[in-house]
Amino acid sequence: MNTERQEVGTAAEPIPPTTATEAPKRPLRVRAPRVDVTETPQAYFVIADVPGVPMNAIDVTVEENRLEFSARRTPAHYDGYTPALRQYEEGEYRRAFSMPEAIEREKIHADLRDGVLRITLPKAQPAQPHKVSVQLG
Amino acid sequence: MLRTQRFGFSAPAWSPARDFTRMQHEMDRFFQRGNDSYAPGFPPVNVFTSEDQVIVSAELPGVAADAVDISVLDDTLTIKGARAADEKPEGAVAHHQERGTGDFSRKIQLPFRVEVGSVDASFENGVLEITLPRAEVDRPRRIAVKSA
Numbered sequence: 001m002n003t004e005r006q007e008v009g010t011a012a013e014p015i016p017p018t019t020a021t022e023a024p025k026r027p028l029r030v031r032a033p034r035v036d037v038t039e040t041p042q043a044y045f046v047i048a049d050v051p052g053v054p055m056n057a058i059d060v061t062v063e064e065n066r067l068e069f070s071a072r073r074t075p076a077h078y079d080g081y082t083p084a085l086r087q088y089e090e091g092e093y094r095r096a097f098s099m100p101e102a103i104e105r106e107k108i109h110a111d112l113r114d115g116v117l118r119i120t121l122p123k124a125q126p127a128q129p130h131k132v133s134v135q136l137g
Numbered sequence: 138m139l140r141t142q143r144f145g146f147s148a149p150a151w152s153p154a155r156d157f158t159r160m161q162h163e164m165d166r167f168f169q170r171g172n173d174s175y176a177p178g179f180p181p182v183n184v185f186t187s188e189d190q191v192i193v194s195a196e197l198p199g200v201a202a203d204a205v206d207i208s209v210l211d212d213t214l215t216i217k218g219a220r221a222a223d224e225k226p227e228g229a230v231a232h233h234q235e236r237g238t239g240d241f242s243r244k245i246q247l248p249f250r251v252e253v254g255s256v257d258a259s260f261e262n263g264v265l266e267i268t269l270p271r272a273e274v275d276r277p278r279r280i281a282v283k284s285a
Binding site for chain 1: 181182183184185186187190191192194196197198199200201223225226227228229230231232233234235236237248262263264266
């Protein structure tokens with residue numbers, strides 16, 4: 001019950017008709033999006049289902065070898081409609097992964113298409129071992 | 138617990154054993170999904186109704202618009218389609234495999250019959266939105282009472 005919205009001292013107002021169209025006033029849930037993560041010797045590939053999110057609402061950060069991404073979704077609202085069935089939540093997507101190997105941060109690439117976020121994280125190349133020929137003699 | 142990762146938001150280190158268990162759970166869940174209306178099926182839908190219109194929105198990330206088939210018969214909406222698998226890079230090792238692929242079909246019972254010719258659908262960022270107007274024959278009619 002949200003009693004804070006009632007103003008003190010005013011005359012009793014008639015109860016408004018049930019505003020079933022109003023979305024419930026609860027905090028939006030954070031969803032962990034479903035992902036596929038694959039690895040090659042050169043890079044990690046993270047693919048996440050983030051339906052309903054535009055590119056500018058996606059945030060990808062990489063710190064050391066930890067990838068974190070989040071995406072904020074604006075819930076759909078239809079004036080004059082009553083929610084009849086709700087099987088998915090429109091909140092925030094968020095997930096993080098620690099990669100076993102260091103990431104080349106400058107070369108990270110993210111792409112969003114049809115509600116699918118694809119992040120390519122190239123691995124930092126370790127210093128190439130130098131081959132030194134030693135003359136034995 | 139496998140689930141703590143979902144909302145607890147820690148950065149898990151990879152563990153092949155745990156990933157395998159998790160994958161198995163996901164697969165079990167995927168195959169248990171039914172196609173009946175009002176059952177937890179795929180795709181998940183949100184439905185909004187007004188007196189003469191229904192809006193059905195479905196989460197279909199990664200599904201091309203031409204891979205979805207929408208049909209309406211009387212008061213039943215059917216969303217059918219397929220989701221293609223992403224091509225894996227050569228020699229790639231999979232650590233997580235949670236996203237499902239393949240065919241899906243879902244029937245949704247609407248609260249009234251629909252004007253099939255006026256159904257409208259849009260697809261943006263992986264969310265399909267279908268607007269279905271109530272059929273003229275199914276609309277409530279106001280009857281004027283003649284006074285003598």
